[in-house]
Amino acid sequence: MRAYQDMVFSTAARITGRDGPAEDIAQQVFLKAYENFAQLRLSPAAGGWLKTVARNLALNHATRYRRRWRFFSEMRSEEDDDPELEIAQPDGEVADFDDDTRRAIVADALQKLPDHRRLPLVLYHFEEMSYDEIARQLGISLAKVKIDILRARGALAKILAARGLTADCF
Amino acid sequence: MNTPLNPNEQHEQRLERFIDKVLRDQPPRRAPADLESKVMAEIARRAAAPWWQSSFSGWPVAARLLFIIASAGFITLVLKASAIIMDPIDAGARSAALFADVAWIPSLFMTLGTVFRDLPSIWIYGAVAILGALYLTLFGVSAAAYRTLYAPR
Numbered sequence: 001m002r003a004y005q006d007m008v009f010s011t012a013a014r015i016t017g018r019d020g021p022a023e024d025i026a027q028q029v030f031l032k033a034y035e036n037f038a039q040l041r042l043s044p045a046a047g048g049w050l051k052t053v054a055r056n057l058a059l060n061h062a063t064r065y066r067r068r069w070r071f072f073s074e075m076r077s078e079e080d081d082d083p084e085l086e087i088a089q090p091d092g093e094v095a096d097f098d099d100d101t102r103r104a105i106v107a108d109a110l111q112k113l114p115d116h117r118r119l120p121l122v123l124y125h126f127e128e129m130s131y132d133e134i135a136r137q138l139g140i141s142l143a144k145v146k147i148d149i150l151r152a153r154g155a156l157a158k159i160l161a162a163r164g165l166t167a168d169c170f
Numbered sequence: 171m172n173t174p175l176n177p178n179e180q181h182e183q184r185l186e187r188f189i190d191k192v193l194r195d196q197p198p199r200r201a202p203a204d205l206e207s208k209v210m211a212e213i214a215r216r217a218a219a220p221w222w223q224s225s226f227s228g229w230p231v232a233a234r235l236l237f238i239i240a241s242a243g244f245i246t247l248v249l250k251a252s253a254i255i256m257d258p259i260d261a262g263a264r265s266a267a268l269f270a271d272v273a274w275i276p277s278l279f280m281t282l283g284t285v286f287r288d289l290p291s292i293w294i295y296g297a298v299a300i301l302g303a304l305y306l307t308l309f310g311v312s313a314a315a316y317r318t319l320y321a322p323r
Contacts, residue, residue: 009201023202030209106192125193153189
């Protein structure tokens with residue numbers, strides 16, 4: 001369990017965007033693993049099994065939660081979101097951050113994205129799901145997935161630029 | 171032969187590469203320190219709990235069979251009671267024969283049926299409208315509270 005708990009918790013936390021539900025999901029994953037201990041004990045695919053279960057449980061949670069609030073959280077999105085895309089470019093001096101600070105800034109910026117933007121972005125970049133898979137999973141059109149991800153990247157780059165993180169910092 | 175990308179597509183590709191690099195640089199989040207102890211405590215709690223508190227698949231086979239038979243019996247009872255309410259002419263005789271020990275069940279359904287039949291329809295529409303308004307108010311207040319206090323900005 002110790003070898004996998006960070007991976008399981010990370011998967012759940014990135015998809016749900018909240019630590020509380022992510023901890024509950026991580027517990028459920030390991031309880032399921034305990035129920036299937038006989039099959040998993042010697043399996044080399046145990047890590048993959050845990051990741052898949054964590055992802056599915058987190059997606060169930062996120063989509064259930066998203067459906068509940070979609071009307072309220074998305075009705076403003078088309079007007080409020082900035083369609084403007086930008087890559088954070090160095091603006092004069094490049095800020096010098098150590099790795100931990102830089103990662104903390106990115107994690108915080110990711111949390112600042114609204115759920116309906118963050119979720120497809122996380123599924124694409126962290127979970128390596130295709131646009132088609134994300135569209136099927138979230139029950140939205142392929143075009144909307146592409147637009148959401150594109151806007152999420154733009155918004156993330158903008159937040160990072162505001163904190164002094166640019167392409168040159170990586 | 172590759173068609174050259176227009177400036178917008180080039181921009182999008184650079185943005186994708188930048189964000190991909192930024193996100194892949196992120197290490198796994200550290201699990202809470204007490205996650206393992208919580209999982210172990212839950213496993214211990216489940217192991218100590220009596221069988222009827224575990225999931226249905228964990229029940230003994232005999233208990234599962236008995237539960238299914240009892241549930242089927244209850245559903246039959248409810249269906250028969252409903253049939254009596256729909257045809258109340260000889261309800262007394264039928265209920266006496268079929269439900270000698272549980273005669274109060276059809277009586278309850280009959281009473282409820284009578285009450286609903288005799289209610290003026292305006293009361294029913296009014297009650298539905300009030301319930302609908304209360305539901306919408308509660309939903310609206312909850313959504314506003316969520317957007318104000320909890321939703322990420």
